[in-house]
Amino acid sequence: MQEPLLEGMCFTLKYLGMTLVEKPKGEDMAAAAIRRIVATARVGARKFQKVILTVSPRGISLQDADTKEMVENISIYRISYCTTDKLQNKVFAYVAQSQHSGALECHAFLSPKKKIAQAVTLTVAQAFQMALDLWEAAHAGGGRGGGR
Structure with missing residues (x-):
């Protein structure tokens, strides 16, 4: 049952945004970060970017659903936390260390259904x-x- 995951499981989601966080994991931290992202997303009148999020043992890759352009590739070793928000239950989020700045970033995505957000998590x-x-x-x- 694990073979498809080796190739990568794909989910089409809408990218809500990103906020910096202090801690690498924790439900309260993630809930607060998701609240900030959702509040900012509601204020902005822009259309959300539709992305194809692919999960594999190598990590998470994000591809623009319309242009098929690669947005980001996050190594599994840089991801410290992922969750489906309890209140915003269609929102999937993950925390990862930025490869550019080293800062901890929480990225949030809106899924069409609660079950899909849970499936991504x-x-x-x-x-x-x-x-x-x-x-x-x-x-x-x-x-x-060889070892490391």
Whole structure:
């Protein structure tokens, strides 16, 4: 049942925005960050960018749904937290360390349904586990593959 995840599971979502956060994980931190992003998104009259979010054991990649242009590629090792917001239950968010500034960023996405937001969160959790399993397998071979 894990094979499709190795290739990457795709979800079409609307990108709501990003805010900087102080902590790498935590439900309260994420809820506050999502509130800020949603409040800012409601004020702005702009149309949300529709993105294809692909989850795999390598991480999360974001592609513009219309132009198919790659927006961002986030390594699984830079992602510290992901959640579906309790109040805004169609919102999926993740926290990752920026590869440019090193700052912690919370990115939020709107899904068409609550179940899809939950599915993205579960898929990211499975990707974490699979990445860990692959990493452990690579490092358990008794010297093959080299260590870090």
